[in-house]
Amino acid sequence: MPDTRKPNPARRNERSRQAILAAARELISEMGYARVSIEAIAARAGVGKQTIYRWWPSQGAVIFDSFLDLSRDAEGQGVALPDTGDIEADLKLVMRATVAEFADPRFEAPIRALNAEIINDPELAAQYREKLAGPVDDAKKTRLRSAQQAGQLAADADLDLVLEVLYAPLYQRWLHRSGPLTAEYADALVEVTLKAFRP
């Protein structure tokens, strides 16, 4: 039986880390990326500024980690797409989850604020691609390559273009609020993409 009276430093550190990342996301949603400061994040998270600087080299690094944190699973691993051998079923699962994420205010609001910033800031756009979009796209491409090997996608398909056709319509519809974001829409995007790139 663990001694619950003794503080556990590892657990306490992880709690502080989560509080800091959650505070960063909340503040970005509330006031926009450009106006968030380390001081405000520390105050909201109930930690000292030095705690943040001990773990992250800069404000940009905390903010990016707060977004990355949303796309990690409970074990703290990066995303990996399911691979049951059925590309249509696997992509529908992923796209339905993605559509649900875009409908979740906890996720939606900070990502919307970040998008408004990166449109006018090429430097931030490059960081976004390198640190956030890039690793996620790599995970998706691994799954698409497996589908190419299984003969479910054209062997010469441009995987960047496949990802754009699959995700950009959802991204634009969400950004412009131009149509419903439903499970049926997620399924339709998967079906259209597989038809466009089938062997």
Next chain:
Amino acid sequence: MPDTRKPNPARRNERSRQAILAAARELISEMGYARVSIEAIAARAGVGKQTIYRWWPSQGAVIFDSFLDLSRDAEGQGVALPDTGDIEADLKLVMRATVAEFADPRFEAPIRALNAEIINDPELAAQYREKLAGPVDDAKKTRLRSAQQAGQLAADADLDLVLEVLYAPLYQRWLHRSGPLTAEYADALVEVTLKAFRP
């Protein structure tokens, strides 16, 4: 032979109108949508504020007209897509022109500023859809319906989805600066879309 010494009020009005719309676009590019005022537009265009209020009911109306103006042809008509009977050739022409527009700073900068605004402003997003995107989408759908009747597109294709698959990848790539915007890319989007929605 026209008497060039006499001022022509219609021509002078049209010159003022064009100067006002150009000034609105320039100022939006330079300082962002939110900070443009009627006063600044009038000063830049070299006209009085009352001239603007005589022709437009509000600041929002001038700014929207300044964008609409970009998508009208020399005769002041709204856009209509070419219809030679060959949907692939017609769409490639249009998409190549669209890609070139997104590479043109005169067009690119104000549209980028407008996009950053509409992401965080649902009211402006609705106006954008109604006044700018909507009429242009209608013109595109007219061309797609003609392709459906010619058996070049599936009769049951969802035309909103067709337009998203055709344009959203370009939009996202431009917005995130995530890849080259070339004529080859325009062609690839047309080919992929026609394959995805062929009968």
